[in-house]
Amino acid sequence: MWTPLEPDLQTIFSQHERPLDQLASGERPAVVLRNVWSPEQCTSLVQQLIDEELLYDPQEPIPEKFRPQIIPEGYYREGRRHMPAYAWDTEIPQKEKARIDIGSSLGYRGSNREGFFAHSAETNALFDRLFENRDNPVELLYDHLQKLSRDKRVVTAHEPDGCEYGRAIIRAHYGGYTYKPHFDSVRLREKRDDYAVSRFEHQFAGVLVLQNSSLGDQTAQGILHRCLWEPDVDPWLKSATFHEYAEQHKIENVEVHLQPGDLYFFNTRLIHEVPGLSGELPRIVLATFIGFSPDEDEIFVWS
Numbered sequence: 396m397w398t399p400l401e402p403d404l405q406t407i408f409s410q411h412e413r414p415l416d417q418l419a420s421g422e423r424p425a426v427v428l429r430n431v432w433s434p435e436q437c438t439s440l441v442q443q444l445i446d447e448e449l450l451y452d453p454q455e456p457i458p459e460k461f462r463p464q465i466i467p468e469g470y471y472r473e474g475r476r477h478m479p480a481y482a483w484d485t486e487i488p489q490k491e492k493a494r495i496d497i498g499s500s501l502g503y504r505g506s507n508r509e510g511f512f513a514h515s516a517e518t519n520a521l522f523d524r525l526f527e528n529r530d531n532p533v534e535l536l537y538d539h540l541q542k543l544s545r546d547k548r549v550v551t552a553h554e555p556d557g558c559e560y561g562r563a564i565i566r567a568h569y570g571g572y573t574y575k576p577h578f579d580s581v582r583l584r585e586k587r588d589d590y591a592v593s594r595f596e597h598q599f600a601g602v603l604v605l606q607n608s609s610l611g612d613q614t615a616q617g618i619l620h621r622c623l624w625e626p627d628v629d630p631w632l633k634s635a636t637f638h639e640y641a642e643q644h645k646i647e648n649v650e651v652h653l654q655p656g657d658l659y660f661f662n663t664r665l666i667h668e669v670p671g672l673s674g675e676l677p678r679i680v681l682a683t684f685i686g687f688s689p690d691e692d693e694i695f696v697w698s
């Protein structure tokens with residue numbers, strides 16, 4: 396059975412000395428740390444984001460000012476190209492399925508280097524202000540990652556000239572926004588060899604759930620497939636037929652069932668997805684990418 400390591404650091408360390416190595420090799424699908432933040436802390440942060448008009452209330456029509464910020468499903472850019480590249484060739488993205496980012500996504504903004512670092516500086520200032528007088532979920536995430544690494548230093552990703560990446564991003568997924576089966580890699584997918592983060596051997600995601608989208612007794616949850624990306628999987632990802640490939644090759648998967656306040660880490664080279672659920676509330680997460688090499692002392696975190 397291919398199952399996540401959980402539910403807390405103590406239990407995980409009693410099974411594995413170095414849990415991040417288990418993610419790097421793909422031996423385990425995820426590290427899940429339950430209830431690291433309370434549901435009340437999650438609700439209160441989401442309310443503050445709505446009050447400050449950084450997110451919109453899903454009960455209201457989409458306010459005009461958010462329209463230009465909407466990121467359609469499947470959107471990412473490659474290398475220095477300024478044209479959007481869609482991860483999936485098949486469908487025209489739908490409008491109501493909206494993603495709003497609070498933060499600076501390298502995947503979305505990285506084709507303009509100067510613009511990306513200027514935007515990241517603004518994000519980091521915004522996060523300083525947002526968490527000035529409240530518990531800081533970004534520090535919480537970095538802190539747990541540091542402990543999981545045992546002896547490495549966890550730092551916000553930066554370039555040799557000192558430019559800092561955004562230290563985390565808050566993403567809200569409205570209207571059943573879906574991440575179809577995909578992988579993430581600055582090295583292998585986005586081909587950003589002009590960024591320092593591309594030197595790491597492994598890329599992980601660290602995601603804290605702030606709000607679930609639920610419909611009846613269902614909630615939107617991520618699925619990890621036991622398949623580390625290789626070029627031969629690409630046609631299946633691009634034509635959105637990965638599930639057929641998985642069936643043919645008997646690829647296992649796990650649904651990682653999370654509540655607000657749960658934090659999980661996984662290897663983003665694993666084919667993964669978050670099927671959307673058009674519930675009452677958007678699924679909201681605090682997300683990071685993580686650069687990890689077994690023989691490097693530093694772990695880089697960005698968004």
Ligand SMILES: O=C(O)CCC(=O)C(=O)O
Binds near residue numbers: 617668
């Ligand atoms: O929202 C999530 O849980 C994961 C989204 C995702 O695909 C990623 O962060 O790489």
Ligand SMILES: [Fe+2]
Binds near residue numbers: 577667
């Ligand atoms: Fe992803």
